[in-house]
Amino acid sequence: MGAGAVGAGCAWRLAKAGHSVTLIDPSLGSPPPSGERSGPLDSGTVASLGILMGLVFRRSSGRAWRLRRRSMELWPQWAEELGDQEQPLQLQTPLVQVAATAEEGLRMQALAEERESSGLRFLSQEHLQRQHPDWPGGEHGALHSAQDGRIDPLALLKALRKQLTRLDVTLISEAVTRIRRAQPSPALIGKPWTLELHSSGLLETDQVVICSALAAQPLLTELGHQRAMEPVLGQVLDLELAEPSAPCSPWPAVLVCQGINLVRQGASANGRQRLWLGATLEPGTQADPQALNQLLSLQGQAPAWLQRATVVQHWQGLRARPIDRPAPLLEVLEPGLILASGHYRNGVLLAPATAEWVCEQITTRR
Ligand SMILES: Cc1cc2nc3c(=O)[nH]c(=O)nc-3n(C[C@H](O)[C@H](O)[C@H](O)COP(=O)(O)OP(=O)(O)OC[C@H]3O[C@@H](n4cnc5c(N)ncnc54)[C@H](O)[C@@H]3O)c2cc1C
Numbered sequence: 001m002g003a004g005a006v007g008a009g010c011a012w013r014l015a016k017a018g019h020s021v022t023l024i025d026p027s028l029g030s031p032p033p034s035g036e037r038s039g040p041l042d043s044g045t046v047a048s049l050g051i052l053m054g055l056v057f058r059r060s061s062g063r064a065w066r067l068r069r070r071s072m073e074l075w076p077q078w079a080e081e082l083g084d085q086e087q088p089l090q091l092q093t094p095l096v097q098v099a100a101t102a103e104e105g106l107r108m109q110a111l112a113e114e115r116e117s118s119g120l121r122f123l124s125q126e127h128l129q130r131q132h133p134d135w136p137g138g139e140h141g142a143l144h145s146a147q148d149g150r151i152d153p154l155a156l157l158k159a160l161r162k163q164l165t166r167l168d169v170t171l172i173s174e175a176v177t178r179i180r181r182a183q184p185s186p187a188l189i190g191k192p193w194t195l196e197l198h199s200s201g202l203l204e205t206d207q208v209v210i211c212s213a214l215a216a217q218p219l220l221t222e223l224g225h226q227r228a229m230e231p232v233l234g235q236v237l238d239l240e241l242a243e244p245s246a247p248c249s250p251w252p253a254v255l256v257c258q259g260i261n262l263v264r265q266g267a268s269a270n271g272r273q274r275l276w277l278g279a280t281l282e283p284g285t286q287a288d289p290q291a292l293n294q295l296l297s298l299q300g301q302a303p304a305w306l307q308r309a310t311v312v313q314h315w316q317g318l319r320a321r322p323i324d325r326p327a328p329l330l331e332v333l334e335p336g337l338i339l340a341s342g343h344y345r346n347g348v349l350l351a352p353a354t355a356e357w358v359c360e361q362i363t364t365r366r
Contacts, residue, residue, distance in 0.1 A: 047279075210341055
């Protein structure tokens with residue numbers, strides 16, 4: 001259940017591995033949005049920037065690092081298998097993270113040395129001044145990652161939907177309102193789970209994979225599993241730049257400055273460059289106009305060309321952050337009840353490693 005990047009990704013990998021899969025999500029009644037976004041959005045994936053920030057992760061051990069590294073290994077294969085001639089799915093690279101302080105610059109330098117073979121390199125302050133004078137910040141250098149970058153989340157959803165149809169995955173446009181353990185009976189052997197759907201009755205199944213982000217919580221509570229998550233709102237701005245020639249130096253797929261992502265989007269119909277700015281980190285579900293101002297001013301570091309930009313679109317979405325547990329929540333809660341939710345800030349990045357983990361759990365059980 002859940003057809004965001006995580007759920008649709010899991011369904012695709014499971015169907016490819018030969019399992020019989022049904023995907024349930026009220027959003028399946030219409031095609032994924034094709035470009036325009038505004039206001040509050042229900043799907044975290046639709047709201048997201050699609051940034052794949054895997055190899056610049058600071059730690060070099062632990063589950064969080066392993067999941068990131070594995071996803072970054074899998075992404076080129078996902079892009080190739082999901083895209084086709086009509087709609088190629090491209091990984092846009094590189095990603096550059098600008099150091100906010102001298103200490104951060106030193107840490108980045110050490111990381112670049114350690115992960116040179118993974119495509120990381122440090123850009124010095126002199127290099128930035130000479131080559132990229134119109135990038136914001138830059139007094140302390142920057143970390144350049146050749147393999148990190150971004151995937152268009154809407155193109156990803158579209159490609160997943162196409163592959164799911166090709167693989168005959170049953171798509172049900174409904175919300176799951178309750179998950180029940182079936183009463184033991186000879187007729188139900190192998191189908192120990194019953195899903196109650198909003199209007200089309202019951203569905204019996206041997207395995208349930210819950211990929212519904214924040215909406216997983218109430219369903220699990222009813223089954224006696226407490227997996228608390230809290231919403232963290234994110235706002236995104238789609239800007240049109242005033243001058244056709246600014247910024248003039250080469251721009252990476254993603255530039256991260258003061259923790260804010262600047263993602264170049266190509267040109268509008270009028271020839272003006274578009275740029276996404278995002279995303280804010282706001283606890284709760286209410287958007288704060290102050291946070292939006294901070295975003296627009298790049299925490300006070302916005303260069304003149306950015307200050308002259310016009311806002312074309314503005315949207316917001318919710319991230320599911322697990323409380324008192326690390327993100328994401330990947331657990332087999334009971335035989336046949338698998339939780340793959342709570343990806344917080346990295347659900348798009350971690351979709352491939354999550355799907356691989358889910359497939360392993362199901363194959364092992366079989
Ligand atoms: C503004 C913003 C920017 C972000 N940027 C990035 C980024 O750059 N990179 C990155 O990796 N991550 C990013 N994230 C985080 C990322 O969007 C999430 O981690 C990711 O989308 C989670 O994917 P998901 O499939 O678990 O959830 P979602 O995409 O939210 O999908 C959950 C699905 O479950 C469905 N659902 C809900 N209830 C039910 C029910 N009862 N029955 C059936 N279906 C149900 C919903 O309709 C929805 O389609 C961002 C998030 C936000 C808000």
